[in-house]
Amino acid sequence: MHDLSAAQSELQCANCAGQCVYDPAQQALVCTSCATRFGLETDNDDRAAQEFDFDPDASEDDVPVVAETRAHHCQTCGGDVVFVGQTLSERCAYCDGPVILATSDTGYQTKALIPFRVPECDAQAAAVGWVARRWAAPSDLKTVVAKARVAGLYVPFWTFDSNEAVNYWAKYKVRRNKRTVVRKTSGALRITFDDLLVPASPHVTPLIRDGILHDFEPRRLRPYRPGYLAGFGAERHHQSVAEGLAENADDKDLLIRNRIKGHVGKSGVHDVRYITDTSGVRYRRILLPVWILHYQYKGKAMKVVVCGMQGRTYGERPFSWSKLAGYAAALSALTIVFGLGWGAGGLL
Template identity: 55%
Template sequence: MAHGTVDQTDIQCPSCGGQCAFDPAQHDLLCSSCGSLWPLATDDDHEAATEFPYNPNAPMPEPPSLRGDQVHQCKTCGGEVIFIGAALSENCPYCDGPVVLATEGTAFATMALVPFRIDRAYAAGAITDWVNRRVAAPNDLTKVSAEGRIASIYAPFWTFDSKEAIEYWATYQVGSGKNRRRRGRKGRINIDFNDMLVPASPHVTPLIRDGILHDFKPSYLRPYQAGYLAGFAAERHHMTVQEGLDANEADKDVLIRNLIKGEIDKPNPRVERYRTDTTGIQYRRILLPVWILHYTYHGTAKKVVVSGIDGRTFGERPFSPWKLAGFSALITALTMAFGLVWGATGIL
């Protein structure tokens, strides 16, 4: 990837030479000058879902990214973001901080992406609906959030498959009261993990991750093309496969422990320890689309995130202390009234 250079050929209109941008509503490139639509679909689109094997004991060299995209670095959060063609931004899509041209660094080639399926207008409507449904929100929240900035970005993710042969040692409860005690159990289970989605950047916060993880389907993947990024920003992949696997360990540990507890199917199970033999690792290095609203309420920065796949919306919001006090008083009054009625009926 050459610093400061962009090959615009792939996103220029063949009819008039104008600038094109990807249109999520029509899934094609749309020329901003003459309005022509140009398809991005190819006969090889099905290959985008291909998974690649990985052997931790004999890792293969990973191809670096060689595309001529402009790289910008956020001064606030440090994220390196690429912008295709004229889709330049004065702010980072992640944190709304300023971005500047960055010094070229090591990055790895993106294998596939899920194009934006939700356009800006739909995302803005989803954000408005989400804000309007917040209970105990300040009266001016709708107005303040409407003045925020909506940004779009393709966020870097991994998908991982693996086969786990697990040997575990656990305990569970038997009896009750003074007779309560714990018994031990040793067992083995096999688990197949398929398409575990793992953020490939520290800038993909839990809020962003939760907003995008719910409706990923491998059939949505398309081969990386500059045309899909035209009009949007994207963060580059910097992690090796092993670093991605390491980042997945905490989530995988929670899933394994929960599956062991389900296998035990006894009261109050506790996984004391386990060991696993991991084989069959396969991976993809992909980009997933997300819309992010940045707004500030009384000096505090907040976000609302909309999945670019299905429009699912999550966010951060303030509360009105007066409304919270009113709800608390109402709940207290209802509880007292219920107690009086219960007592009056003589039911004990």
């Protein structure tokens, strides 16, 4: 996020001097006063997918900066959400907790983003449709979710590339007559990781992450412009590249172990150990769009997350205990009928 005065200038309507907001349906800035549309395309759009080299032995040239922005600090979860243009929310987009206004925020420059493509009305419809398809959901849940508070948010992510030269040692099991025998094996393989998507914030929960991971398309990346954020909140990047790579270590370890098991090609592979020489690390520092719908059911706070790119929907939901009891009773009755029928057939 860049200088606030420059952002305000970009968001002012050239036709009537009114305030503009980004409209996902039109993929453009739209004036709230005269409805004039302003495209955000640039000659550099094709460069937004550019990746940046990282040398772990050199000092990082990607350093944090202080920007004058409207930053909201959540008093509940500690999240910081900034707004470009007019302040549009006094609740945290992540947890719906109260926020206090600050005027500056220190973070890293955003490299690129994927703009919202799903309008708020479509996100709410997707959330209502999602809860309507939930098994044993309370009958009034659709009505409750339809009234949920909707927050549009750009969340920070990394993409990482790397080349891994892996040497491994493992054990596997084989059957010999009636005995199970453990064998040892070792080997080497090369793994290329491309666009591993990693959350760059502790506030990006698995619910939010899973709502985005399946829909990331680098070709949709656009260079950062304040106009894309007009009307939405955004969390800035606060991690260095080294910190982002450390956050990705566990996921990458799991992926490498799975590749090793596939390379061994035996059943019962276990006790996997390996060393890897990592090279060719490249990264992007990006923002991705998500809708978060906050609702309460019988005093319990829950949320439904809708991907702002394609509308994929995930969420938290309650169960109807009366429906569960009814399903259990029906299943028991079917089991008894089947048992009686089986027994009667055996007597014939």
